[in-house]
Amino acid sequence: MTSLPYPYTIRVDAEDKVRGKPIYAADDNRPGLLHAALAVSTIAKGRITDIDTQAASAVHGVRLVLTHKTMGAAKSAGFIMGGGYGFQSLQPMLSPAIAYRGQPIALVAAETLEQAVESAHLVRARYAEEPFGVSLDAPGVEVVHQADTPLKNFIPEIASGDADQALSKAPVKIDAVFKAPPQHQNPMELIASVAEWRGNKLTVHEGTQNAEAVRHGVATALGIAPEQVEVISPYLGGGFGQKNSLQMQTLLAAVAARETGRPVKLVVPRATLFHAASFRPESRHHIRLGAERTGKMLAAIHEVDAQTSRHDLFPGEYTATSSRLYGFGSFRGVERLVRTDVQTPGYMRAPFEHPACFAMECCVDELAYSLGQDPVALRLANDTDTDVATGLPFSSRYLAECLKRGAELFGWTRRSMAPRSMRAKDGSAIGWGVAVGAYPGLTTPAVAHLKADEDGCVVISIGGHEMGQGIRTSLANTVSRKLGVLPEKVRAVIGDTRAAPQHLTAGSWGTASAIPAAEDAADAMLMALAEMSPAGIADRTPAEILKAAGRRTLEVEVQRKPPGQPDEILGRLRAGLPSVAGPVYRSHVTFSYIAHFVEVVIEPGTRRIRVPRVVSVADCGRVISPRTAASQVRGGVVWGIGAALRESSEVDPRYGGFLNADLADYVLPVNADIGSIDVEFIDKPDPVFNRSGVKGLGEVAMTGVAPAIANAVFHATGRRLRDLPVRIDHLL
Amino acid sequence: MQTFSYTRAETVEDAVRSVAGAGPRTCFIAGGTTLYDLMKLNLETPNKIVDITGLRDLNHIDAGGHSELVFGALARMSDVAAHPQIADEYPAISESLWRAASQQLRNVATLGGNLLQRTRCVYFRGGEPFACNKRDPGSGCAAQQGNDRGHALLGGSSSCVAVYPGDLAVALVAFDAKIDVLGVTGERTIAVEALHREPGTSPNVETTLKSGELILRVRVPKTTMGRASTYHKIRDRESYAFALASAAVALDMDGDTVRDARIAIGGLATRPWRARAAEQVLAGKTLSQRTARQAGDAALHEAKPGRNNSFRIELGARTVADALMIARQRA
C-alpha cells in the first residue's frame, strides 16, 4: 500500500474553516464568562516592592484582582526541557521577582473585556531595579558551555575526526561569522485560555500543541490530580512552537476561575505575547570550513552562541543539523548558551535548523565561489550516504535528487556564475541562489483508538493537534485507504485529553508518529473484521461486514512506540512528558531534506529586494496528503522569506524586553511580497524509518530558504551579508 | 478602555458645538481606525466621543469643478483612491491612498481622519516605561538615544524626532491643497502644509487646529501637472507598511526640460515636507538621471541623521529621483 502515492484530496476541514465553524478559545463566549486582562512589568529586572490594586479594584464590573500576594498556593509546573511542563520554569505572579520586562504582575477579571483592560491599566507597582542584559553581547550576561551541563546527556556534542587538524591542513578555508536575530512567532490566534471549574474538576479550552502538558502542568501547579483536569483543543490558529507546552496564562485563568466561581477567559494581547511566550533566540555562528582544491570538504567547525534565559537552559541543537548536510571529512560542533534577562526562548519553526542552515549554507556558497565551482555541483560532490557524526547509514536520503530536480525545474543551467552578471531590462540586478536544508527524523509513541459503526462512520482517536498542518486530512487519507471507506467518512478526534494521550505535536514528528499508529489500528481492525467474517473481507467495507455479522460497532486500540525505545516511554507519554526518539536510531539515522532555488531582483535605485520565484523540492519520505504537504512547504518558504529579509525582534538595551511588539513593526511578509513558489516532492517512502514510509515535513520546509536568498543577494550584488535580516539598509 | 459617552452629530454646527470648549477629552470620531487604536493603547482617553459619520454633506468627492478637486472630510480613502478621474488626472493622490494601510482600513478610514493620524514612534505607542515628550511632556525622548531607524531626519528637535506617518498629506502638500475647517467662530481655510507643526519644544501639540475645529473638506487646485505625477513609497514590505521614504512629485515638462516641478517627501520628516529647494534645482533644467538625483540630494540637504537612520538620507534622495523618472513617463 505504501508504495502508491496518495491522491490530491482536499483538506477535510477546509469548508468548516472557510465558514468560521471551528471555535477557538478566544471565540468562547459561554454564559457567565468573565474576561481577564494582565498588567505587566515595566522594568527589565528586579523585584516588586509594592503593588497597589486599589484603583484597579474600584473599576465598575471588576470581580477579581490577582497579584503574587493573592495567588494562593500554587507552584511552577517546571520547564519542559527540565522534566516539567512549562515553556519556562518561571511562572509569573508566584513571587515578587521580575525576570524580564513584560512579565505579568497582576490579572484582573471583570464582566467585560473593556473593564478588565481599564482596571489592568490602573495597577501600580513600585520596583527595586537590578542590572540586566538582553542580547548576546550585553554586559553581565553569562556564557555556559552546553557540554558542561547535564544537557550533554541527551544532546551530545557532535564530534567526528580531528576537525581542527584537518582544517589547519586544508588548502582552501572559509572562516565567517553569521548572526540571526531573535524572532517571535505571531500566529493569528493569540494565546488564550478559558478555564471553568465544575466542582473540583477543571476544564481548559485552549489552542495548544500539547494538551497533555497543559493538563499535567496545571494539575502540578495547582497541586491537584491530573484526573481532575481536562484539556480540549480541537484546533490551533497557528502554533509554530509557541504553544508547545504550558503557557503562563493557563494557571492564571484557572486560579481566577476558581476564586470567582465563574468561567474565565484570558486572551493575551499581541504586545504582551512578545514577552509572555517563547520565541526564537538570538544566535551567532562561527563557521570554519576547509576543503581540497577539488571541492571535497575536509573539515567543518561550527561554534554557536545562542540566547537562553537566566532561569532556564534552553538547549541548543544547531550543530545536530549542520553536521548532517554533507559528508564533511571531520566535524566539530560547539554549543554555548548565553543567559540573558528574557523569558525562556523556545521552538519557533525550524528552531535551530533555520539559523544553522543559514550559516552553513552561506559558507558553502562562499566555498563554491572561492573554488570557482558551481554551487549545485559542489553540493552534489559532497553528498553522503553515511552520517558523519555517528558513522551510521541514513535510512533514506534523497538530497541529491532534490538538488537535481530543483535545478531542472528552476533552469539553473541558464545561470551565469559571476556575481552581478545577470540583469533585467530595467537595470535591476538579478541573483540566483541555492541552498539546502535538513531536519531530524523524530518519532513519539502514540495510542490510537479506532471505532467503526454499521452506518459507515469511522472515528480515529489519537494523539495529535491540528494547527493547520493538515493532520486530520492525513489521518483521513490513511484510514480511508486502509479500510476502503471515503475520507469524508473518517473523523479524527485529536487535541482532546479525554480521547487519547496527547503528546506534544511539534518537531515534524506528528505525521511520522500518528500515521504508522493509525495504520496499526487499521490492521487490528481488519483482523477483527476478518474474524467475524468467514466469507472474507475483500472488497467489503467495515460497515457491510458489521451489518452482516449483526454488529453495530467495532472498536480497537493499539499503542506504538518508536523503534528501539523502552516500554517506559509509553508511561512518559501518559504523564504528558516529551517522549521523543531520533534522529539517531540503533541502526540508522533519519533526516528530511529540501533544496531551494531562489531568484531575487534588486532595483537599481532604492534597492528593494524582491523574490519573484522560488522552487523547492523536498524529501519527506512518502507524502500522505499531497495538498496540505505542498501548502506546508509554501508556508515554510514564506516564513523563510520573512526570516531572510524582514523579521527581527528589536531590543533597546536601556529598557530590556522587545521593542517592536506589534504586527505593524514586527515586519512579516504580506501577500504582495510573495511571488511564485513551485513545490515538488521526491515522494519515495522511507520503509526503514517506519511502516508508512513517512518522514517529517513542516519544519524542514523552512530550512535553507534564508541562505538561498542570501546567496542570491550575493549573486546579484557581489556582497556577502551575514547578518539577518538582509534589508535595504545594507544595499544602498 | 475607559467608559465614554457617545453621541452622533446631526449637523456640522452641532458637531462643533459638542466638542469645542468641552475640554481635551472630547473628540470627533470618523472611521475610528486611529482613534480606537490609540484608545486601546491608553494613549487617547476620551470621555466623550462625537460621531461625525452621519454628516452626509461631508461625504462627497467632486472632481468635476472648474478650478478645484473637492473631497469631503468623510470621503473614504478607498473611494477617493479608486475614483477613475483622480486615478487618471492626479495619480499621485490616488497612489498615496492605494499605498496606505490595507483595503479593510481604507474601506472605513476617512480623509479627515487620515490627515490627523498620529506618529508610529514605538516609544510613543509603547507607553510606560519609555520616556516620551509627546505622550508625557517633559519626560524626555527615548528615541534619540534608542532605535531610531524609522525616525525623522528633517524637522526634528531635541524634544522629538517622530515621523509624521501619513501618505495622503504628502501628496496634498505637493499640490498646494487646502482644508476648510469650521470652529465656533466660523469657517477658515488652512494650507495642508500649515496644518502639521514641527515638534519644537512642544511635540504634544501636533496641528494648528483649535479645539473643536472640524475639518469640512479638502480642496486641491486643479493643475495639468496632476497627470505627470506619482506617489512613490518605499517600505519594509510591499504593502501594509508605513514609508521608510516616499516622494510625491508632479511635473510640467516642455520636451525634456522641466518647466515646473512639485516635490514633497514623506516618511522622513516630522511633518509632510515640501522640498522647494529640490524643485528649484530642476526648474529650467533637462530632466535626466543626474538632475533627478541632484533634486533628490537637495530634498535631503538639511537632513540630520540620528543613530540608525542615516541610510534613509541616501534612500530618500533615490526615492525622489526614481519618482521623478516615473512622473516623467507620464508627462
Ligand SMILES: Cc1cc2nc3c(=O)[nH]c(=O)nc-3n(C[C@H](O)[C@H](O)[C@H](O)COP(=O)(O)OP(=O)(O)OC[C@H]3O[C@@H](n4cnc5c(N)ncnc54)[C@H](O)[C@@H]3O)c2cc1C
Ligand atoms: C495598521 C494600520 C496601518 C496603517 N497604514 C497607513 C499607511 O500606510 N499610510 C497612511 O497614510 N495611513 C495608514 N494608517 C492610518 C490610517 O490611514 C488612519 O488611521 C485613517 O486614515 C484615519 O481615518 P479615520 O477616519 O479612521 O480616523 P479616526 O480614527 O476616526 O480619527 C482620527 C483622528 O482625527 C480626528 N478627526 C477625524 N475626522 C475629523 C474631522 N473631520 N475633523 C476634525 N478631526 C477629525 C479624530 O478626532 C481623531 O483624533 C494605518 C492605520 C493602521 C491602523
Ligand code: SF4
Ligand atoms: S520621537 Fe517624539 S514621539 Fe518618539 S519618543 Fe521621542 S518624543 Fe516621543
